[in-house]
Amino acid sequence: MALEHFLPADDIRTLFSTSMSRMYQQEVPQYGTLMQLVAEVNEQTLAGEPALQQQLQDNGELERLSLERHGAIRVGTAAELNMLRRIFAIMGMYPVSYYDLSEAGVPVHSTAFRPVDEASLRHNPFRIFTSLLRLELIADDALRAQAAEILARRDIFTATARKLVAQAEEQGGLTADQARQFVAEVLETFRWHQHATVDLATYQALQDAHRLIADVVCFRGPHINHLTPRTLDIDTVQQQMPAVGINPKAVIEGPPRRRCPILLRQTSFTALEEAIHFAGDQAGTHTARFGEIEQRGMALTPKGRALYDELLNRSRQAPAQADNETHQRQLAAAFADFPDDEHSLRTQQLGYFRYSLTEAGRQQAGHGGAGGDLNALIEAGLVQATPITYEDFLPVSAAGIFQSNLGGTHHQAYAQNANQAAFEQALGCPVRDEFALYATLQDDSARQVLQALGA
Ligand code: OOG
Ligand code: NI
Structure with a gap:
């Protein structure tokens, strides 16, 4: 089949993220309320900051402004993670970075599946923070064996999803019709299940080992546990959440508010207690799903x-x-x-920047001979440097988000160390190095302007 018959991976990702958002807003109405609050605060912020509005407009970012930037799931086995890698690849999402959360008392390690090239990020930066449970961190032998056995019995993917993944890999893509079906089938994996696969006693035993273990092991699938829109003013949203009936976590994670924002600031509302039917016709509750917001700065x-x-x-x-x-x-x-200030951040090589020609630089381009290094060209007004946005996650912040939803139980750090090799073995490929990705973006942009100016 000819390549042009396939729907681009970026478009499949957009189908997926919008379907997921729709499903989650139906499942968790509070999340819809948060989306609305975020959209309102974004609007107010833009009205008060015309320069920001212009900048977002120039970057083509206004349209998708208040839409989701990321979500998160937690899976139980190597095979599940491996299949997710294949699914996300079809949507143009690749594993970037390894996060060890055991250090913070959460028995998982994680990666983020995300678009990696500039055009795809601009098109739709949606990513999924994906965690793999580390059963080896359950101390009780019998409980560990039981958890493994429960997980071995489930298949979190539909038969049609599996078939379409194989087809996409074989053909090199999916047609629009196939893509729509693929997204609908994959969505099933992320759906909430009110019925647990275990009885209440098993749930409680796993819950006592760690609440997160119960969350991963006791259900038919890895329900999406949150989605996260982008806010332009996280401090205001945090402050206004209670007024719309949402209970925010105590503090905003990440760096403080700054003139030049760096990395990532995040906050969330605490997870809801939801009714669950356990096997043996027992009723109970489970706390897993929440809503989060993020504000990104420079990498x-x-x-x-x-x-x-x-x-x-x-x-x-x-x-x-x-x-x-x-x-x-x-x-x-x-x-x-x-x-x-951007000048210090750049000249002290603390942040990554994208270089481009100024209007004067464009006029100079082609005439050649604008000698000197980048700094000289910037000083001469021919080149400008703009911060590259951080697209990844912060382990300390992620741990804070996990912890705020674990119902106050405090967990000791696990003695076990990070195990990136085991994670990559499960995943089926190495994770990409985030620093290398940003450095490439920066270096490519530098090379292009230098070439254009004949420097
Ligand atoms: C993931 C928590 C981490 C973030 O934004 O740092 C995360 C989870 O609770 O499964 O999503
Ligand atoms: Ni998150």
Whole structure:
């Protein structure tokens, strides 16, 4: 079949993210309320900041502004993760980065499936934070064996989804009709199930080992546990959530508010307690699903990231603050040592930048001979540098999001270390290195402007 008959992977991803959003808003009405609040605050922010509005418009970002940026699921076996890799590849989403959450007392390790090239990110940056349960972290031998046995009995994918994945791999893509069917079938994997596959006693035993283990093991599939739209003003949304009947987690995760935003700031509403039918006709509840919002800033280089980690650590030496305002003040004090102007961030090589020609640069291009390095060309007004947006996740923040939904039970860190090799073995390929992706973007843009100017 000719290539042009296939629906582009980017479009399949958009079909998927919009279908998922529709399903989740039906399943979790509070999430719809959050979406509405986010859209309103985004609108107000734009009205108050015409420059921001212009910038988003120029980047073609206005249209998708308040739509989902990411979601998250947790799977139980290597085979499940491996199949997800194949499914996400059909939507142009590839595993980037390895996150070890065991360090924070959560018995999973994770990656983010996301688009990796610039055009695809611009088209639709939707990504799925995907965690694999680490059964080896269940201390009780009998319980561990039981959990493994329960997981071995389930198939979280429909037969048609499996068939279409094989077909897509064989053909090299899916037609529009096949893609629509594929998305509908894959959506089944992410659906909520009110019926648990186990009885209440088994659920409780797994819950006692760790609430997350019960969440992964006791259901027919890995229900999507949250979706996350983009906000332009996370502080305002956090503050306004209670007024629309939503209970936010105590603090916003990530860096403080800054003039030059870095990395990722996130907050969520706490997971809902939902009615569950357990095997043997027993009634109970389960707490898993929530809503989250995110505000993204500049991607940091390894040097910038090391400084971020150091300052975050420093701020965490002080006792944890229960209210967001005090937390943010404490954070801001610690981050006073992080340069907050684009010039310093760039020249100290703390952040990644994309280089492009200015209007004067475009006029100069082709005439050649504009000598000098990038800094000189920027100073001469021929080249401009704009921050590259961070597209990945932060393990400390992710742990904070997990923890806020674990019902207050505090967990010790697991002694087990990160095990990226085991994760990649399960996944069926290595994860991509996020720093390498940003560095390539930056270097490619630099090469292009230098070439255009004949420098
Ligand atoms: C994933 C939590 C991590 C984020 O945005 O950092 C996450 C989960 O609860 O399964 O989604
Ligand atoms: Ni999230």
